[in-house]
Amino acid sequence: MQQLLENRPRLIGLPVLALMLVVWLIPPPGATHATTHEISLDATQYEYAPGRVHVNQGDRVVITLTAADVVHGFYLDGYGLERRVEPGVSQQITFTADKAGKFRYRCSVSCGPLHPFMIGELVVESNTPYWRATGLVLVAVGGMLAYLWLTGKNKSYQEVISGK
Amino acid sequence: MRINTSRTELVALVSVGLIVLGLPAAALGYQYWLRPATAPTHVIDIDLRVPQDGGFAPEAITVTMGEPVTLRFASLDVTHGIAIGPGLGVDLGHVDPGQVKEITLTFDHPGTYTYYCNAWCSPDHWRMRGTLQVIDPDNPGFVPPAQSDPMIQALIVEGVDIDAKHEEGHGHDDDPALEITRPLSAQHGADLLDSVTLPDEVIDPLWRRSHAPTQALELLGTANPQMTQADLIDVVAYLWTADTAPETILNAQVLYNKNCAACHGQYGGGDGPAADTTAENPVIFADPAFMFEMRSDVLYAKIRRGGMGTDMPNFGTLFTQEETWALVEYLWTLPVQLANQGEE
Known part of the structure; x- marks a missing residue:
């Protein structure tokens, strides 16, 4: 096997190319199908709990909104969803997180002196092209190094390692 | 040229006096005398605060039977809800701070009603109630027995x-x-x-x-x-x-x-x-x-x-x-x- 590769070092390209295809095409685990996130969001003066929500792009998000003290609101930037919630009566908001990025959700009903600071954050993570590109580059660099090793073009390094 | 200083001073004094006293008098007079006097209905402004800060102001109002009365509710702190009962079927919904909700009512017989907050606004929310008394102009002392x-x-x-x-x-x-x-x-x-x-x-x-x-x-x-x-x-x-x-x-x-x-x-x-x-x-x-x-x-x-x-x-x-x-x-x-x- 090693003999074959040393004679025809370009053969190393075959497994490297196959690996690159795999990295590019196989979906990362967990993202194969969009999941549904059920999130209970409790609004109090002057914060949301939780204050930050992470989902992946394409996921379905079901937010059960409750208010604990006074009437609050919920407005999600970027998605334009608005809801008003009274203490005691929960509201359900369902949407698909089809836009990636960070979006603020903020209280849309003036609820007291610090109302303008009542803000939370929805993080819709997608970035799979970025991680795939990184994977591709790493595989390609690995393949190149293997090729150089096999062709002996980095001979001095080879000699240092083998002690010749 | 000689200026009659005492006369000029008098004119200045009168002008300043007019501005300082007359302007507020005109504004307040319009709000509290001219506007109510010329309004087609009897207008009552009711301020809403959470009960710890005073609740309704005023918390009791008296209106005359047969006379149209306009109630204007304005919230000064958080979102309240306004309904009037029993039996009037009046629910004005939420009143947000800065918002005014109004309703004009005409009562045709004496009675006692309650205007109340129906959106949880504070731990004392349930104390937030006001009394609306309808009286008969011919018999103002009469209150229908409960x-x-x-x-x-x-x-x-x-x-x-x-x-x-x-x-x-x-x-x-x-x-x-x-x-x-x-x-x-x-x-x-x-x-x-x-x-x-x-x-x-x-x-x-x-x-x-x-x-x-x-x-x-x-x-x-x-x-x-x-x-x-x-x-x-x-x-x-x-x-x-x-x-x-x-x-x-x-x-x-x-x-x-x-x-x-x-x-x-x-x-x-x-x-x-x-x-x-x-x-x-x-x-x-x-x-x-x-x-x-x-x-x-x-x-x-x-x-x-x-x-x-x-x-x-x-x-x-x-x-x-x-x-x-x-x-x-x-x-x-x-x-x-x-x-x-x-x-x-």
């Missing part, structure tokens, strides 16, 4: 103490607690109806109103020894929820969500966001074992009179008797899975 409620009178005559805890109320102490093992299904009860002998009392809606479901269960058990307890419980669940029109339930649900849910919970779980602010834990309407010991007329009286040392407000001054009965009927739907309305 009508006694025949239903509550009947309970007093019967000797039912609505303040008492329900376990001690009806002499059921010795009975073992009712065991309810599966969710109550009115549909299942309706399906069984043909195979069950119904005693006359149980068929009578007035009897059902003044008796607890456990009492109906005893009668049914005697009349139908062949049936299991669990099946009979479903029959009772059907009987107690069958007479209600869907639109009554929907209207009552609106009232429940605005006035009851903050403590008793949206689905009757006793777990509303304000449940831990009360003197005693709010009762759990969704608990079948609790509701099966409860009489409709006692529920009615508790809603209308409140108190009982539990921090339950009284709603008799806010709701009509019909609205209160609708609420009671809605409460029965909380522990029961309703039968399909279409199959009736």
